[in-house]
Amino acid sequence: MAYLGRAAVTIDHVALAAGVSRSTASRVLSGGGSASTSAGIRVRSAAAKLGYVPNPLARALARGVGTRVVLAVSSVSADLHDPYLGQVMSGAAEVCEPEGVGVSLQWLPLDAAEGPLARLAADRSVRGVVLINTTENVLAAVPNALRGRVASIGIGSPSIPSFDVDNGGAASALVSHLHVTGRRQIAMITGPDWLPCSRRPVEAYRSVMRAAGLPARIVRGDFSAASGQDGALEVLNRWPDTDAIFAICDATALGVLSALRGLGVTVPGDVAVAGFDDIPFAALSAPALTTATHPVRRIAAAAAAAVLDQMAASPIEYPSRLVLRESA
Amino acid sequence: MAYLGRAAVTIDHVALAAGVSRSTASRVLSGGGSASTSAGIRVRSAAAKLGYVPNPLARALARGVGTRVVLAVSSVSADLHDPYLGQVMSGAAEVCEPEGVGVSLQWLPLDAAEGPLARLAADRSVRGVVLINTTENVLAAVPNALRGRVASIGIGSPSIPSFDVDNGGAASALVSHLHVTGRRQIAMITGPDWLPCSRRPVEAYRSVMRAAGLPARIVRGDFSAASGQDGALEVLNRWPDTDAIFAICDATALGVLSALRGLGVTVPGDVAVAGFDDIPFAALSAPALTTATHPVRRIAAAAAAAVLDQMAASPIEYPSRLVLRESA
């Protein structure tokens, strides 16, 4: 059942060739304990000559750690959202690769996350968990057995480090831009209200509008393009004088663009539109979408690294940059 | 160093509780060997009562197999192409999850794939490899040690099972559609010519054109939207009477749309445009893009399953379906 090919060279072969015991070879090769310089050299060169590749499985089993990082996704409108997920996965995979750690995907029902989380905690092949766009409830449901090896993309907690873009700042900048360029009746299409990460942009929008003495006009969406299409219709229906729409993400904004086009509303002439994320297609829409960057890959990589390194909890926010194009 | 929480329940605990030997418990729990019905029942109920979760690491180490499936990507224009990669990753991850197997990403330099492939073969944590959009060279460079646990998305070989969409058929259908709807000067923007998976659509295009007695007009691209923009310009420059452009993928087609818009060329009035993949944003462009489906997730899932199950080599093609929208 074992793989074909020449028998794998194990640490014992290296130890033998270097004329030391297996323990010493292990100490040298796995970083840790004390070893004399000469032993170090002999072991390392023997390893190199033999082409020794440590077996991450054996190592993990001996150390009592897992070999995969699980990305736990709270169920959201998957379709358009999964370009995002792809970024997250590849960012995490990149960081895990050098350690021989793989990445897995796990859906978490928001109402009943305990079960799946408990199962992950019990699964000894799980090195750690990255929570993606999660909720306070889910955060609270994280079992103790997972402590120290959980990170969150989005909101965090005193014991769970969080990694997120500064989406409050980004939203402020975007809405301010709309205001500064003369827009006054600015509506926003948000995400689902149970999703914490969609709350901060809303607060930012509200606060900018309040400061400007303007009314807030909010329509609920779900990050999908479809919700952008529906949302745009609803906005124009409820507030016909709207002259700008700020969407929670680019996918939604592209939906808005599409709906406005269908209505014969010109952008940015009649209505300005702004999104958030700067996805590749934002540059290709007609008109090209004004938005703000969202370094998803970097964020995911950091979160995965935190899990691998058992990082202590301290929230990290990544800056977002305005990208001015044609739509606003 | 081991994880916190109540000590893991191992197969020994189950065996003890069931009053059988560890081997019998193993036989029952891991599917294989013969066991009496009564023993089976006792073991299973003991396992259930104790909440036994097998440790995939220990299992893999004992069986001599790995715990992660590596997705080996030949370097391509990553940017726009990685929505595709995301689909592949999540499709593969889904299939691997139940076995406690993770997914990893690995870039393969096309000219020197031997090194990375050899390293993967030597890494005992690697369960198998899925080659993504690979070349004959890379296929030939697959080490024997990987035989039986490699699958390919794209071209295959007598010993490597392949999984792909019927992109020849899809291209035929698309080009035929253009022809049937009255287009005569049909150009195509292709992928890089070293990429086998971009060759079959080109052949299909050529053959339809030949059958119709029309000239082939081909411009090289690279799957990116940028190459669609450049390509459209080049096409119109070289053959001003072009009345249709078929792009190798939707990203490129969206680039074409964007360039034509800049030129003031109407779509589909002056020029019809068709893509391939049916990505989510294809429905949102102006005009909405005519294209054909590409079941990337299903293909990836099948390829990953083939690796897990050590499937024999036999090429599988997935059907594509025409999606008629506004652009053609």
Place this chain on the structure above:
DNA sequence: GTGAAAGCGCTAACAT
């Protein structure tokens, strides 16, 4: 600093 020995949790001959 180094070696001997005991596992990590499981599977797989090999007997019985």
Place this chain on the structure above:
DNA sequence: ATGTTAGCGCTTTCAC
């Protein structure tokens, strides 16, 4: 059908 015995390849006390 079941138990016994070895490992899989590595880390890690524990003595020396």
